[in-house]
Amino acid sequence: xxxxxxxxxxxxxxxxxxxxxxxxxxLLFSAINALSAFHYFGQTFISVVPEFQCDTRNYExxxxxxxxxxxxxxxxxxxxxxxxxGWIFSRNITYGFIxxxxxxxxxxxxxxxPALGQSVFFIGxxxxxxxxxxxxxxxxxxxxxxxxxxxxFFGNITTILSNDVTVFAISRFVAGCxxxxxxxxxxxxxxxxxxxxxxxxxxxxxxxxxxxLSCMAVPWVAVLLGNWRMFLIFISVPHLLVLGFYxxxxxxxxxxxxxxxxxxAIQCFRRIATINKKTVCEKTVDSLRRFCSMHVSSKxxxxxxxxxxxxxxxxRKTIILVFKSMVMTLCYDAISRNVNGLGYxxxxxxxxxxxxxxxxxxxxxxxQDKAGRKALAxxxxxxxxxxxxCSGVIQAFMQNPEPTLIVTLAVIARLGINVAYNSGAxxxxxxxxxxxxxxxxxxxxxxxxxxSFFSPQILYLANIWKPYPEVILGVLLVLGAIACLxxxxxxxxxxxxxxxxxxxFGEGEGIFEFACxxxxxxxxxxxxxxQTT
Numbered sequence: 001x002x003x004x005x006x007x008x009x010x011x012x013x014x015x016x017x018x019x020x021x022x023x024x025x026x027l028l029f030s031a032i033n034a035l036s037a038f039h040y041f042g043q044t045f046i047s048v049v050p051e052f053q054c055d056t057r058n059y060e061x062x063x064x065x066x067x068x069x070x071x072x073x074x075x076x077x078x079x080x081x082x083x084x085x086g087w088i089f090s091r092n093i094t095y096g097f098i099x100x101x102x103x104x105x106x107x108x109x110x111x112x113x114p115a116l117g118q119s120v121f122f123i124g125x126x127x128x129x130x131x132x133x134x135x136x137x138x139x140x141x142x143x144x145x146x147x148x149x150x151x152x153f154f155g156n157i158t159t160i161l162s163n164d165v166t167v168f169a170i171s172r173f174v175a176g177c178x179x180x181x182x183x184x185x186x187x188x189x190x191x192x193x194x195x196x197x198x199x200x201x202x203x204x205x206x207x208x209x210x211x212x213l214s215c216m217a218v219p220w221v222a223v224l225l226g227n228w229r230m231f232l233i234f235i236s237v238p239h240l241l242v243l244g245f246y247x248x249x250x251x252x253x254x255x256x257x258x259x260x261x262x263x264x265a266i267q268c269f270r271r272i273a274t275i276n277k278k279t280v281c282e283k284t285v286d287s288l289r290r291f292c293s294m295h296v297s298s299k300x301x302x303x304x305x306x307x308x309x310x311x312x313x314x315x316r317k318t319i320i321l322v323f324k325s326m327v328m329t330l331c332y333d334a335i336s337r338n339v340n341g342l343g344y345x346x347x348x349x350x351x352x353x354x355x356x357x358x359x360x361x362x363x364x365x366x367x368q369d370k371a372g373r374k375a376l377a378x379x380x381x382x383x384x385x386x387x388x389x390c391s392g393v394i395q396a397f398m399q400n401p402e403p404t405l406i407v408t409l410a411v412i413a414r415l416g417i418n419v420a421y422n423s424g425a426x427x428x429x430x431x432x433x434x435x436x437x438x439x440x441x442x443x444x445x446x447x448x449x450x451x452s453f454f455s456p457q458i459l460y461l462a463n464i465w466k467p468y469p470e471v472i473l474g475v476l477l478v479l480g481a482i483a484c485l486x487x488x489x490x491x492x493x494x495x496x497x498x499x500x501x502x503x504x505f506g507e508g509e510g511i512f513e514f515a516c517x518x519x520x521x522x523x524x525x526x527x528x529x530x531q532t533t
């Protein structure tokens with residue numbers, strides 16, 4: 001026993017890898033899910049577009065009212081004139097909720113202002129994810145988690161003070177900077193401290209329940225609070241509670257060890273053992289020290305994201321992950337926001353489609369550890385692509401298609417993209433080597449958020465030809481499904497720690513080789529057969 005080498009996953013077994021501490025961690029992750037859902041989709045409802053028309057009560061000889069102009073009878077001829085008397089808003093479809101568009105009259109010639117706010121939010125997401133992702137590999141996951149949530153607080157609070165487009169745009173940029181890092185850093189910490197066989201259950205149970213319920217609640221909390229300023233206060237203040245995570249959540253031990261800070265990692269494990277009421281002997285601790293000294297060099301502690309692009313095999317995997325992230329994030333955002341023009345209230349459509357998050361996560365729980373990451377990611381993207389494209393085809397060739405049919409297709413498409421998005425997040429975290437995991441995962445997500453910038457533009461194409469968005473999204477999803485076939489399986493395999501591990505990981509695997517088709521002994525093959533997870 002004295003010569004035994006204890007790696008990180010083995011050490012976790014000694015201190016408890018699914019016990020009291022892990023349950024606390026999952027509870028805190030659930031809270032992060034709720035905060036992330038309100039932060040991300042809250043912007044959709046503060047900028048909700050109500051029904052409106054020109055206030056024509058002071059006009060005479062009015063022929064008709066429009067949304068941006070009015071026709072007035074002059075010299076027996078109807079003249080199209082600009083509406084100058086203001087707007088009358090109907091709150092029927094918004095259930096009485098007053099958004100920023102209604103309060104500041106951002107309609108018609110000013111309708112670019114809320115659209116600008118959403119676009120700037122995505123730009124902030126790109127800048128914030130990239131910057132905070134780099135910081136995560138220098139100062140740690142926990143620090144960046146707290147910083148991101150504080151940015152979310154300040155971004156939303158300053159939005160409340162917006163009375164002009166400049167302040168609004170700057171505020172949404174700051175709020176956007178928090179997006180992704182305010183969720184992913186906690187995701188990484190939870191994933192690393194839960195035993196591999198329970199990762200899928202633990203992560204997806206939290207996402208499925210709390211993210212789903214929070215998304216479904218977003219529009220109705222807005223309705224309950226009545227106006228966008230009160231709604232943003234409700235969204236913002238809970239982010240301050242994340243400051244308390246410094247007392248509850250340990251830093252990532254894998255990150256500490258990858259940075260040569262072995263003693264700090266050992267203290268994290270001792271803390272976990274205390275919470276789980278486990279006793280760890282010094283021989284075990286010394287074995288972990290030997291493992292760290294053998295496997296972590298000073299060169300490895302200074303690796304950057306660009307190390308993923310230096311070698312051909314790891315570069316190929318990284319590029320595929322980037323493309324997959326772009327497709328998934330763009331389509332996830334577009335399908336989630338495509339709630340108008342379906343014959344029902346946007347509030348109801350959003351809640352209905354959001355309800356698919358829980359079934360998606362339950363499906364992942366039931367299937368992912370049997371079918372494997374690759375099969376699930378590719379299959380779910382293909383499913384979503386087919387149903388999204390079918391919706392477009394039906395709208396193209398059927399006059400006045402039944403709204404229920406279109407909504408049904410939209411729900412199935414949302415279900416598929418939810419499965420892909422949630423399983424894809426774990427897939428990327430598992431494939432990126434630990435030494436650059438923060439930067440790598442953040443850079444991949446940055447590419448996704450950069451692609452999301454085009455989501456409003458794709459949805460706008462419906463004004464030119466109604467099926468355009470569905471057809472474009474369907475094609476992209478199918479291409480994403482094909483790309484996933486060229487990634488290696490991670491199920492029951494030791495995750496790569498160094499860039500060398502990442503280069504060798506999964507090589508020799510066929511594109512149609514899935515975990516569900518392997519014999520049990522084959523699926524346990526790892527970089528080091530003695531260190532399977």
